[in-house]
Amino acid sequence: MNCDEFVELVTAYVDGTLDEATERRFTGHLAECDGCDRYLDQIRRTVHSLAALPSQSLPGQARDRLLAAFRDFRRP
Amino acid sequence: MATVEEAGGGPGPGMLPPDAELAARLRGGDEAAFAALLDSWSRGMLRAARAYVASDEAAEDVVQETWLAIIRGIDRFEGRSSLRTWAYRILVNIAKTRGVKDSRTIAWSSLDPEDFGPTVDPGRFQGPGDPQPGHWRRFPMAWPSAETEVVSGEVRHIIEAALADLPHRQRVVITLRDIDGYSSGEVCSILEISAANQRVLLHRARAAVRGRLEEYYATSPGTEGGRR
Numbered sequence: 461m462n463c464d465e466f467v468e469l470v471t472a473y474v475d476g477t478l479d480e481a482t483e484r485r486f487t488g489h490l491a492e493c494d495g496c497d498r499y500l501d502q503i504r505r506t507v508h509s510l511a512a513l514p515s516q517s518l519p520g521q522a523r524d525r526l527l528a529a530f531r532d533f534r535r536p
Numbered sequence: 537m538a539t540v541e542e543a544g545g546g547p548g549p550g551m552l553p554p555d556a557e558l559a560a561r562l563r564g565g566d567e568a569a570f571a572a573l574l575d576s577w578s579r580g581m582l583r584a585a586r587a588y589v590a591s592d593e594a595a596e597d598v599v600q601e602t603w604l605a606i607i608r609g610i611d612r613f614e615g616r617s618s619l620r621t622w623a624y625r626i627l628v629n630i631a632k633t634r635g636v637k638d639s640r641t642i643a644w645s646s647l648d649p650e651d652f653g654p655t656v657d658p659g660r661f662q663g664p665g666d667p668q669p670g671h672w673r674r675f676p677m678a679w680p681s682a683e684t685e686v687v688s689g690e691v692r693h694i695i696e697a698a699l700a701d702l703p704h705r706q707r708v709v710i711t712l713r714d715i716d717g718y719s720s721g722e723v724c725s726i727l728e729i730s731a732a733n734q735r736v737l738l739h740r741a742r743a744a745v746r747g748r749l750e751e752y753y754a755t756s757p758g759t760e761g762g763r764r
Contacts, residue, residue: 462661462669462670462671463661463670463671463672464654464656464658464661464670464671465670467654467655467656467743468654468655468656468739470739470742471735471738471739471742472735472739475720475735477731477735493671493672494675495671495672495675495676496672498675498676498678499656499676502676502679502746502749502750503742503743503746505679505749506742506745506746506749507714507742509691509692509695509749510695510710510714510715510745511714511715511717513692513695513696513715514692517575517578517579517582518574518578518579518582518596518599518600519596522596522599522600523574523575523578525600526574526600526603526604526607527567527570527571527574529603529604529607530565530567530570530607531565531567533607533608534562534563534564534565534567534607
């Protein structure tokens with residue numbers, strides 16, 4: 461496998477969706493290419509950084525309104 | 537299966553009780569259960585909604601409307617999907633409708649030209665006349681080691697900017713998969729797209745974000761820019 465093919469398969473590899481023959485070629489290349497090993501690692505780092513992003517939360521007023529709506533709607 | 541998403545710190549089910557119990561509590565008017573759900577899911581929902589609509593305010597409207605629909609519709613939840621997937625489908629439908637009003641319609645059934653072609657600049661690889669065609673001319677440079685690097689404010693800023701520049705569908709998919717921590721099956725089910733298309737969109741989005749981080753690390757002080 462060449463590096464330019466490898467870089468297009470990393471997501472399928474990480475998701476475990478490569479067919480067996482392609483996965484063997486992929487891991488074979490991974491074992492012998494430091495550049496692609498690094499590329500795969502950087503994709504994983506990217507995913508971890510994305511998972512660590514802080515998110516905006518619902519403003520307090522909106523939260524209060526929704527809690528009130530729940531209370532009203534669900535009142536027996 | 538996918539080790540990456542398991543390691544992700546997205547707001548998963550975490551402290552919440554199992555779906556059946558949760559649904560029963562909501563139907564029974566358990567306000568604490570509703571509040572827990574609200575606090576656990578709203579952030580991810582805002583992100584997902586924001587991928588469809590033009591402003592933070594519009595995303596907040598979509599999320600509030602979604603919660604109202606959940607309050608009114610919980611009696612109809614039958615447990616055929618997870619509660620979270622069910623809730624996100626409602627969200628996506630409302631966001632799409634709102635997105636249409638904001639004239640940001642998105643076709644999901646097929647891929648666009650922007651979804652094809654190499655995700656890494658072909659110039660990074662050796663050409664036909666070189667010793668090893670298709671192999672790196674020069675390895676990607678090393679990034680600062682993960683152990684010492686907290687995801688800094690600057691890195692977050694780079695990632696946010698990269699996300700904002702992605703084509704809409706890529707942004708929606710990477711948001712659900714990598715930020716909210718959904719599995720590929722859940723994302724396909726929420727967005728009603730094929731597994732193959734989902735993967736193409738996710739792959740392109742991840743490659744684009746990685747590329748922006750690479751640019752950033754190459755120019756920021758303290759990294760070994762270009763070490764082979």
